[in-house]
Amino acid sequence: MADLPVSEMTERAREIFRLVAEAYLASGQPVGSKTLADDGRVELSPASIRSVLADLERMGLLAAPHTSAGRVPTESGLRLFVDGMMQVAEPTASERAAIESRLSEAGPIEAALESTSALLSDLTAGAGLVMVPRREPRVAQMSIVPLSREQALAVLVGEDGHIENRVLAIAPGTPASAMEQAANYISARLKGRTLAEATRAIESEILSGRSALDDASRSLVERGIATWSKDADARPVLIVRGQSKLLDEAAIADLDRVRQLLDDLESKQSVVELLENAREAEATRIFIGSENRLFALSGSSVIASPYRDREGKVVGVLGVIGPTRLNYARVVPMVDFTARSLGKLIG
Structure with missing residues (x-):
């Protein structure tokens, strides 16, 4: 049932699932029936909400961590949310200005790529990834x-x-x-x-x-x-910045996962192969958890977008990696805008 389309869910189930997903991605914490009832956006009793949460869990869209009475979206649930419910939040004017200002600093293109990777990490609280374009000098x-x-x-x-x-x-x-x-x-x-x-x-x-x-x-x-x-x-080079951002408070409770993720990032050629899957995409691609073999064990997500030169040719890929609870609605447009801004610098 994990591939249940949004259209086949009841309106009540859709709304409660959306609220759980949004709250979880904002806080990283399991979401319980009391939290939803107190929120005021669901006109149901905690008992009725618990019943819907149980239904969503049977559908494979939510899971209940053994340490909490609340629920979290499963990977399948996150995919359903991202594809069918998420409303992206475009970068603010100050965020766009910060991106364009950082990328417009004088220096070689290699410096701009380094800066892009660090910038993505700073803006998203994940690790920034930039695949350097293949050099094909004449x-x-x-x-x-x-x-x-x-x-x-x-x-x-x-x-x-x-x-x-x-x-x-x-x-x-x-x-x-x-x-x-x-x-x-x-x-x-x-x-x-x-x-x-x-x-x-x-x-x-x-x-x-x-x-x-x-x-x-x-x-x-x-x-x-x-x-x-x-x-x-072997020319494609991967620049990774901000690995330390992956060690937040929530990650401390799951050090094995973070250790696995950091080990995966050391395998740069494998990461490049993953990013290559986004080269021909028309828009930003999202890989959630076990959807990509490389990060299946660490339960991590990758948001990646190709960037193009002034002639529209794809020359590289950039993105962000972090836990599956990344704030997709904010990070996706951030990655997309950064890719377009970087593309303006590539001759």
Whole structure:
């Protein structure tokens, strides 16, 4: 019954469930019948409210912690609330101004991304996550310099002046002429292209036998391309700030969950894979508890939104992670606004 649509609930059950969900997300505490009766928005006796709460529990939407007489929404209940009942609260004028001011500070884009992660943490009381966009610089040239009998240094120069070095393993006795031929060959095909574009062209030429390279030079080209391609695949970088915000008063009573969450955050590649699921989303995505395998044990939620460059291309993802009792109505629009504001800075 946990997938019961809102339309199939009675009006009384909908209203009481909504009040329980809102009160729980605001306070993090179980909500009892007396609290609802005293609130004044439900014209029912505590006994009648208890009956509805019991029905909602049988539906799988609420649960009663053994330490309390109150109820809390289950993960299924939270999903129902978020998808069918939640009314978002747009960021206030002061919050929007704070976001835009922080992101407009002078400095490199990397500094803005760091600032974004910290800002999300400050505004939401969760940990801020920002996935740095993949760098795909267009290449100007490449050179290969011998270091020893078994190693060479490959130097890649981007059109923007960015320089990267990689150490390549080479066959002992590889002549300098082979390194020069390989570097000239790669430079001719890299120039003005991204590494991914050039890699496809080079691999096609080598496989078809059209490269006109000798064995030593061809081996160097293949090693160089393999090294940079592998590096590019692992290029997405995750910035996490505000882990300490996860250690609030409510978390102290559940240290095992928090410890599990902090361990999960250390597995950054796994977090990146989760955020990748939000890259193609048209709007902010919400992952609640066990809906995502990575944070199933820690019972955590992730709110994530893609951010785009000025041409509308998705270049990264940002978001917030915290307990399932995150204030979704406030955090979702906050993440969305921050993504749009960051996008304005990305060229």
